[in-house]
Amino acid sequence: MPKETLYKVLVIGDTSVGKTSFIMRYADNIFQESYIATIGMDYKLKNINLENGKLVKLQIWDTAGQEKFHSITKSFYKGANGIILIYSVIDNNSLNNVKKWMESIKAQVPDDVAVILVGNKKDDEEMRQVTAEQGEDMAENYKLPFFECSAKTGDNLDAAFDKLVKMMLEISQTAKKGKKLKQKQAGGNSKCC
Ligand code: GTP
Ligand code: MG
Numbered sequence: 001m002p003k004e005t006l007y008k009v010l011v012i013g014d015t016s017v018g019k020t021s022f023i024m025r026y027a028d029n030i031f032q033e034s035y036i037a038t039i040g041m042d043y044k045l046k047n048i049n050l051e052n053g054k055l056v057k058l059q060i061w062d063t064a065g066q067e068k069f070h071s072i073t074k075s076f077y078k079g080a081n082g083i084i085l086i087y088s089v090i091d092n093n094s095l096n097n098v099k100k101w102m103e104s105i106k107a108q109v110p111d112d113v114a115v116i117l118v119g120n121k122k123d124d125e126e127m128r129q130v131t132a133e134q135g136e137d138m139a140e141n142y143k144l145p146f147f148e149c150s151a152k153t154g155d156n157l158d159a160a161f162d163k164l165v166k167m168m169l170e171i172s173q174t175a176k177k178g179k180k181l182k183q184k185q186a187g188g189n190s191k192c193c
Helices: 019-028 067-075 092-096 098-108 132-141 157-192
Strands: 004-013 042-049 055-062 082-088 114-120 146-148
Touching: 004 019, 004 098, 004 157, 019 042, 019 055, 019 082, 019 114, 019 157, 042 157, 055 157, 067 098, 082 092, 082 098, 082 157, 092 098, 092 132, 114 132, 114 157, 132 146, 146 157
Parallel strands: 004 055, 004 082, 082 114, 114 146
Antiparallel strands: 042 055
């Protein structure tokens, strides 16, 4: 692995589940109570120093959850290394719509893209509509790692991103090994024939 690796991460999910808040908390450690719908695409950079001294740079793309922007969101799937699919634990509909988001991911994203499922707003127990078990079941259905988080308190965000980074690194390493094997095989053939 080179000293520095850049990964493109996309954050998707229904409107108002807390995608922008999730990114702002993780990248800048800030949180805003007021809601401003995202209308364009923008990214934040976050550096992660690995234990082995290597640096991973995350380019974290925020997307607009509103239905009318979905076709634009889809056009950003291209080249993504990782996807964080978010629903809100205080919005049952947003969990149901995970199925739609997964269909769109499966239709357009290659298998070697890391995907995790996040149930956000876990701090708001009073308004909770989705149990942790329902989230786990949904994740299991699609074989996704699952995290309940809170962009408001910052709870569990590091764990979610750490897992995603680990998955992306593993995928890169497997791809690299496959490439080397192919080169070796090609070299072997040219020698023998
Ligand atoms: P779109 O840009 O329309 O797709 O929405 P979004 O998914 O980016 O949602 P956004 O981050 O703007 O958050 C929507 C509202 O939920 C805001 O009022 C946030 O303050 C609030 N919110 C976000 N995350 C949390 C959380 O973890 N807990 C609580 N209680 N509120 C949150
Ligand atoms: Mg937003």
